[in-house]
Amino acid sequence: MSAAGRVRGGVFVTIDGMGGAGKSTTTRQLRQRLIEAGYDVHATTQPSQDQLGRIARKGTDTYTGHALACLVAADRYHHLATQIHPQLAAGRIVLCDRYVASSYVLQRLDGVPLQFIENLNAAADRPDLAVILTADPDVAATRIAHRGAHSRFEAGPQTSRQEADLYRDTIARLADHGYPLLSLDTTHTPTDQIVTLLTSRIAQLAALPPPQ
């Protein structure tokens, strides 16, 4: 049972990483591959599709700094309680596109002190697997330029470089908090290969009996 009240079951996989590293593309294809392999999968995102999540997602120009940090954290806890826990309790594999690591990076880019972010996220469940996708910052920025930026956090090569540095730091910090991290560089690795690797890791986790 986690601090946030999760009953064990299922497998909780989070996918974070730099803008343009391939979170959405990888999550989509991973979901498909796992379903084809016969698993019961629930794919979701943070911010969530609920009311609070929509405000956060569409409001990154209005809400900044500490306010945005609190907004995404509130959505995170509500999402855990109302969607992620029930899906895990039903034995599903939950794939969540963005989670706590994103707050460690994006909120710090937004000037929020690390201690505040750590405290705010301290009661969020530890995932069974926390995937961090990275990429060469220039490659990530070029991908974003082709795809189109989704927010002020996707603002060119300089921002991608800051993001890359902050993800490196975040990986070390979350490892200290006991997160089972898997960092994958997508610069030269096609999504298909990333998905193959993740599918086999998740299959191993899905085969584990729940702890007593």
Ligand SMILES: Nc1ncnc2c1ncn2[C@@H]1O[C@H](COP(=O)(O)OP(=O)(O)O)[C@@H](O)[C@H]1O
């Ligand atoms: N492993 C990869 N190799 C090459 N291009 C990729 C890879 N993953 C994603 N892309 C491309 O990069 C762009 C951004 O991917 P996306 O999934 O939207 O990233 P994110 O959700 O991390 O911002 C898309 O055009 C996508 O097709």
Ligand SMILES: Cc1cn([C@H]2C[C@H](O)[C@@H](COP(=O)(O)OP(=O)(O)O)O2)c(=O)[nH]c1=O
């Ligand atoms: C999950 C998360 C999102 N956000 C904000 C910033 C993101 O740009 C925004 C939307 O997430 P994002 O994944 O970038 O949206 P999209 O699916 O359109 O690419 O939410 C945070 O500030 N902190 C967080 O921890």
